[in-house]
Amino acid sequence: MTVTPWTTLLSATAAAFTALLFAHAAWRKASEFEIFQGFVQDYRVLPQNLVTIVSGVLIAAELAVPVALLLPRQGRYGAILAIVLLTVYALAMSINLLRGRHHIRCGCGGAPQPLTSSLVARNALLAAVAALILLPPHGDLAWWGMTVALCGGITAWTIFIVLETVMSNHAYVRTIASGQSR
Numbered sequence: 207m208t209v210t211p212w213t214t215l216l217s218a219t220a221a222a223f224t225a226l227l228f229a230h231a232a233w234r235k236a237s238e239f240e241i242f243q244g245f246v247q248d249y250r251v252l253p254q255n256l257v258t259i260v261s262g263v264l265i266a267a268e269l270a271v272p273v274a275l276l277l278p279r280q281g282r283y284g285a286i287l288a289i290v291l292l293t294v295y296a297l298a299m300s301i302n303l304l305r306g307r308h309h310i311r312c313g314c315g316g317a318p319q320p321l322t323s324s325l326v327a328r329n330a331l332l333a334a335v336a337a338l339i340l341l342p343p344h345g346d347l348a349w350w351g352m353t354v355a356l357c358g359g360i361t362a363w364t365i366f367i368v369l370e371t372v373m374s375n376h377a378y379v380r381t382i383a384s385g386q387s388r
Contacts, residue, residue, distance in 0.1 A: 213341045215351055215358075220338035221281055222359020224288050225272035227332065227366065231314065232268035239265075245313025249298050267291055275339070285339035292336065296329035319374050 235242040243261045246252065252260055267287060274284030295314075299321050302310060312319045319325065347355065 214343055214347060215355055217339050217341040217343065218347055218352065218355030219358035219362070220335050221275045221285070222356050223362045223366075224285070224332075224336045224339060225275040226359060226363040228268045228271035228288060228291075230363075230367075232265050232272075235261075235268070235313075236265050242313060245311055248310040248313070249302055250307075251298050251301060264291070281339055285336050288336040288339075289333045292329045292333040296326045296333075299326050299329070314370075324373070 239261065242265070243257055246261045246264070247254070247257045268291065271284045271288045271291070274280040274287065299312065302308075302321055303323060303326070308321055310321055312321055312325050314325070
């Protein structure tokens with residue numbers, strides 16, 4: 207049995223997590239396209255006539271991430287696209303936070319959350335995870351390595367979804383308690 211370098215295993219785990227993250231986010235946004243367009247519009251970083259087009263392009267780009275990550279020798283492109291998207295989203299959030307617009311919802315593809323600096327930090331962390339995919343490969347993974355990476359990615363994604371739900375519910379409760387429900 208050959209030994210798989212930990213960097214190859216870490217990179218594959220990050221790829222599984224990132225693929226699940228973007229597939230889930232794209233599915234949520236596409237299934238609620240009109241609501242997602244409203245979120246994009248609320249950011250006020252685009253002219254009104256581009257909101258629908260850019261919303262569709264964002265969803266298509268998010269769908270391209272898991273597709274690229276699943277195709278042989280295309281994973282680097284998927285990782286780079288994921289990093290770019292997460293950076294653009296963090297930048298749009300930061301612009302609005304600097305404008306004092308905390309009341310708008312993130313539009314991240316799950317339960318709506320008001321913009322906070324923790325969401326910007328979360329996107330930076332997710333971009334760092336996607337960057338792990340770019341670690342230099344040290345050979346192919348054996349079946350057991352692929353299994354470990356897939357299980358690790360699924361576990362990390364499940365934990366992420368649980369934490370996102372907790373954060374969203376906490377934000378919702380804070381909003382109701384302060385009398386600012388929307």
